[in-house]
Amino acid sequence: MAVTSYGSDDAWQRNAVIEISDGTTAVDIQALTETIDIDMGERDLDKIDLVNLGQIPKHGAVGITTITFEGYPQQAGTAAAGTGTGFFDMFASKPAVDSSGELDVDMSNTLTRYRVAVLWSDDGTVDEGADAVASGSKGMRFVMADCFCTSCKTSFTDGVLKQTLVFKGLAFDKSAAANIKMESCTGSEALTALGTYTASTGKWA
Numbered sequence: 001m002a003v004t005s006y007g008s009d010d011a012w013q014r015n016a017v018i019e020i021s022d023g024t025t026a027v028d029i030q031a032l033t034e035t036i037d038i039d040m041g042e043r044d045l046d047k048i049d050l051v052n053l054g055q056i057p058k059h060g061a062v063g064i065t066t067i068t069f070e071g072y073p074q075q076a077g078t079a080a081a082g083t084g085t086g087f088f089d090m091f092a093s094k095p096a097v098d099s100s101g102e103l104d105v106d107m108s109n110t111l112t113r114y115r116v117a118v119l120w121s122d123d124g125t126v127d128e129g130a131d132a133v134a135s136g137s138k139g140m141r142f143v144m145a146d147c148f149c150t151s152c153k154t155s156f157t158d159g160v161l162k163q164t165l166v167f168k169g170l171a172f173d174k175s176a177a178a179n180i181k182m183e184s185c186t187g188s189e190a191l192t193a194l195g196t197y198t199a200s201t202g203k204w205a
Helices: 088-092
Strands: 017-021 026-027 033-039 043-049 054-060 067-072 097-100 102-106 115-120 139-155 162-169 181-186
Touching: 067 139, 088 139, 088 162
Parallel strands: none
Antiparallel strands: 017 026, 017 115, 033 067, 043 054, 067 162, 097 102, 115 139, 139 162, 139 181
């Protein structure tokens, strides 16, 4: 279902769309998600003290970026592309097997690379994080490619089943090409849809 982020003239509010892709299956989890937190790795700075009491800045590499989603799973995972029904299969790195309505997700030692795309837009046709935003509409998108799902914590403390899903990734790959980008459009031009994700080689083009 398409959603609209209201109030973009002042601030993006209320709604967002989220797509998580492993290169084979793309899942939309906004219907399950309550909060989104993007903790961008810091471009750290240290110093070197000189004997004349001067100082030289010492620049560090960009740290690990963490994206956290809090949400309410309805099932153990998601058995097919499209609307998400659960989160655990992303952490287990094991596809959810649907057998007559029964999902079975076993933990595995597989390390799956994902692309996470979060899109805010006032374009009412947008329903996936990788979608284009039409000319005349506004949009803002954060993308992190080649990241890993590192945690899926489950709680029932307040009588509601809740899971916290965490993805972590690097700002650059080994060739120094960017794994992370943020893009936007202001209404005068369209925002291009993301291309098909292919782990390590096709991030968003």
